[in-house]
Amino acid sequence: MADMVRIPSVNEDDEICDDLLTRDEALEMLEFLEKFEYASNRRITLLILWKTGMRMSGLRALELGDFDDGRPALELRHRPTTGTPLKNKEKSERETF
Structure with a gap:
């Protein structure tokens, strides 16, 4: 069966999603969610994604200890050994406020 399945080939440009969330769309969704799905x-x-501009993979890499309520800030850290790596490794590490 595996020999019979034809896997399509795509160029690199087709592998990238360039969809953008507009400001108006984001604010409308956040308003709805605040009203009907607050927590x-x-x-x-x-x-978090809207306010920080981080990648989805960065959001998935967050751990509880990455939140610093003294500032308040989120600290993105590359931790491949704990299962929370960042796409660009240490280059992606940063703090978001």
Whole structure:
């Protein structure tokens, strides 16, 4: 069966998603989620992504200890040994406020 399945080849440009979330769309979604799903994962995910501009992989790499409520800030750290690596490794490490 594996020999019968034809795997399509795509060029590099087709592998990149260039969809953008506009400011108006983001604010409309956040307003809806704040009203109807205040403490939901969806709202918090969108809020963090919108406010920080981080990648989805950066969000997945966050651990509880990465939140510093004294500033407040999120610290993105490359930790491949704990299962929370960042796409560009140490180059992606940063603090977001």
